[in-house]
Amino acid sequence: MTSEHTHVEIWPAAIMGVAASTIPYAEHNQSPRNTYQAAMAKQALGLYAANFQIRADTRAHLLHYIEKPLVQTRALEVLGYNDRAAGQNTIVAVMSFTGYNIEDAIIVNKSSIERGYARSTFFRLYVTEERRYPGGLSDRIEKPDVNVEGSKPPEMYRKLDADGIISPEVEVKGGEVLIGKTSPPRFMEEYRDYGTVSIRRRDTSVTMRHGEKGVVDTVVITENIDGFKLVKVRVRDQRIPELGDKLASRHGQKGVIGLLVPQYDMPFTEDGIVPDIIVNPHAFPSRMTLGQLFETIAGKYASIYARYVDGTPAAKDDLNEIKIKLLKAGYSPDGTELVYDGRTGEMLHAPILIGVVYYEKLHHMVADKIHARPRGPVQILTRQPTEGRAREGGLRFGEMERDCLIGHGAAMLLRERILESSDKYVMYVCEECSHISWFDRNKRRYICPIHGDKAKIAAVTVPYAFKLLLQELASMCVMPRIKLAPKYSWKPT
Secondary structure, eight states: OOTTOSOOOOOGGGGSOTTGGGOTTGGGBOHHHHHHHHHHGGGBOSOOOTTGGGOOOSEEEEESSOOOOSEEOHHHHHHTTTTSOOOEEEEEEESOOTTTTOTTEEEEEHHHHHTTTTOEEEEEEEEEEOOBOTTSOBOEESOOOTTSBTOOOGGGGTTBOTTSBBOTTOEEETTOEEEOEEEOOSSGGGOOGGGTSOOOOEEOOEEOOTTOEEEEEEEEEEEOTTSOEEEEEEEEEEEOOOTTOEEEETTSOEEEEEEEEOGGGSOEETTOOOOSEEEOGGGSTTTOBHHHHHHHHHHHHHHHHTOOEEOOTTSOOOHHHHHHHHHHTTSOTTSEEOEEOTTTOOBOSSOEEEEEEEEEEBSOOGGGTOOOOSSOOBOTTTOSBOOSGGGTOOOOOOHHHHHHHHHHTOHHHHHIIIIITTTEEEEEEETTTOOEEEEETTTTEEEBTTTBTTSOEEEEEEEHHHHHHHHHHHHTTOOOOOOOOGGGOOOOO
């Protein structure tokens, strides 16, 4: 600001935030696409810290072969993005091929993946410490004994060393123990045997997460601030791109891998250039991400002439100049080329847009999301299957799904889903007073709260959650009764 000026015009490209500044030709994209990319830039894998080898992050992703974008924006240098990039320059063809890139799926060159394209490593940290408790009791990091309460099958402890801690470079999978640990009983009333015999301990070992696999990368044994023994085990897992993994350009064009095609079956140009990725042409008309089309042409020019292109919004290299340079190099100025089908060798009728686009691998990988369950753990309160992949949970069959089965009249399927496969329970009901009854193990008789052991008792199959509801109502001084139809008059033996 000077004495002659009252206002200063902001540099147009400076209106963008950190994430949006990474988008080249952003002013040629529809605005929501720039917003999507600003969110996705945070999910891209790269070199998140140069000292990742000696860090103890809870979870971390690392892209192996990081590349600086050929199509730059001036903000990338300022942000330090070029020193810590998060993607790879990719040869991209825009065409439909085999139909496995329908919707937002993309076809990826299998040979590119075998050469290391979009390969990454996932690190996860497992931590535990020896705590001390009142009364002189403490945890012990050791290989748990067979008679320890809640001990796992012996094969789960097989990979532990004598000190109860696993060694580096050992392959591990879900459920296997990484750090063996025993703890004293939780409650004082568990101190039985009048304090003479040694107190029973329980297993509190640290196990590998369900559904994960990897190799033990680092083991750190140290002390925490209170002087207790602290053990950290870091497990790494190499992630090779597979069907269902998510990739995205810098223009909000995200897609999952729909097919991996070997290089000999991929389309190729007259120069023998084979794309790494094939994107569906339908990804562009309605989304209006012209920025990606410009980047394709600019990236092609950059790779031919071995120089970076400035794609900074409102301050970029002239695209018309780039087109003229492409023409001089013997290429079509619109980036299209004649392409041959790798499977048949025939030339495709239409020219295909092929160029270089910077693609990011996002941390949404199918290995972290795949989930199925035949049988498994249930919640203590409702006895229904647990919720969520981490707890080996069941898939929720909600009210709307239930409505569909009711609409179909599929009564037996409905029964199977929400009773047989969920929380089936046999409850006893008094035929005379309709109150909930129970079986007294000491007397070996069925007892009714009203008629005692003289009652006629019937067995009724209900969801456990329903029986829980009845008991909760009873706890509020509401006495529910189960009215039995005549066909339910079954005498338990």
